[in-house]
Amino acid sequence: MINKLVENIKRTGAPIVVGLDPMLSYIPEHIQKKAFQEFGETLEGAAEAIWQFNRKIVDQTFDLIPAVKPQIAMYEQFGIPGLAAFKKTVDYCKEKGLVVIGDIKRGDIGSTSAAYAAGHLGKVQVGSRTYAPFDEDFATVNPYLGSDGINPFLDVCREEKKGIFVLVKTSNPSSGEFQDQTTGGRPLYELVGEKVAAWGESYMGDDYSYVGAVVGATYPEMGKVLRKVMPKAYILVPGYGAQGGKGRDLVHFFNDDGLGAVVNSSRGIIAAYKQEKYASIGAENFADASRAAVEDMAADIKEALENR
């Protein structure tokens, strides 16, 4: 799946992930209204609004982008119907040829991580039959529990040719509270990065490992260091746009071949129609605004990479 991600990035020329993190407040009035007319102001209604919103954005952007990253929390908050909309979104994006990164940030002790890995990337056995319940291509994983929590994901990845992105240095303001603590002469995130490189060595695609890392766009200097610590890890970079990152902050996340990083934007793309820049497109045509935002983001990153 890392090979497919790299191929998709080369084909589109855009190292971009669209974060499908639909808050209800991002969804235009007319979509919400129609969903509530059909299902009422219920969890099912919210889930329908989310699904219709996602579908239109995917339809208008899929040819420009290599991958999407649905954030499961935004679905899970609407309970079972919300999670059904997550699954529908995963399936639809895969049909469109997109690589789907489930932003699930799971991680637990061994037997429990094994259950998450089976449910999200692999298969479960029920009697004599097997099922692939969520079936994302990649999942994000939290490393706090150490190798025990990661290895079951690696086992499933090997079997299914799937991949993971391990949280190394997250994009949020307080990420340094624990991640930046100095230990053995270097920050904890570097130690986690070293582990990511080690976990990934045993499981390589053509040029990059199936084990990637999450490093926030908001910490470009740390990204520069981590790029060297984990030369074969693809870096998933959240925090572009709404969280403050810009194209020129991102150049050091990439290797010299222009590969090695894929940059996520969520709100900046899916709610682009709310920005002054795209307001003239109108809420009715929100997905066209998303398309314009993808084009602008791709151009921003391309320019930054060319001028580095």
Add this chain to the structure above:
Amino acid sequence: MINKLVENIKRTGAPIVVGLDPMLSYIPEHIQKKAFQEFGETLEGAAEAIWQFNRKIVDQTFDLIPAVKPQIAMYEQFGIPGLAAFKKTVDYCKEKGLVVIGDIKRGDIGSTSAAYAAGHLGKVQVGSRTYAPFDEDFATVNPYLGSDGINPFLDVCREEKKGIFVLVKTSNPSSGEFQDQTTGGRPLYELVGEKVAAWGESYMGDDYSYVGAVVGATYPEMGKVLRKVMPKAYILVPGYGAQGGKGRDLVHFFNDDGLGAVVNSSRGIIAAYKQEKYASIGAENFADASRAAVEDMAADIKEALENR
């Protein structure tokens, strides 16, 4: 909710949590068979088997125990039907007067943690209506992202009188890889413990904070230290029984008042009928074996606390 947990513990005299982590391999043949007859060998069939298994165990143990801790991964691995069985289990346990600790180990950047907090402990708004999608009483939370990832849970907890248990030192063998790293002269888990104490100070129940901690039974010496670092935090202690912890290892997790800790056992109770000790009870009466295992566990801990 921390007050209710303490009350339930005092009433039952058993600082015990039953971990409802049903692997299909734990579920007796006759329960699986019946579920598959009704729903086929499908995800729905697996979910039905899990639900029937849980229900019988809860029916046979609820009067002896203060709380349950369903591990959501064991449900999530069976997709949407599995998660529906999780929700059914949460609701049923609450009807029986049990405190429900959702073992979800979520944690993300601020806006995303807010969505998890709303979905699991709080309410979501859909148009003019509000819903409480999963509605557990407590949730376990991963601290790797720092305060930003915790604060949205605290906000919801304050509003809903719910609580959280933050992962501090987990029970698994490799938990030391990152958690034990020395930083500023002490291990990282102590720093996390200090943060738990600080987060909890602002949100106190009668005697204990609404912010608790997870510390594995498998690390009793660390538990002793952490007990002092977080005097007002209830400690949720996994790792008893199947993972190797025993009653006498646990005494230092408790305060002198005999409170302050609640010990989880999962496999040791829900799959007790598979142990030699309870084998004569028979798979048909698996829930009676669970009851016997709860009684033995309560006696083991009581004896350890009396002889400390």
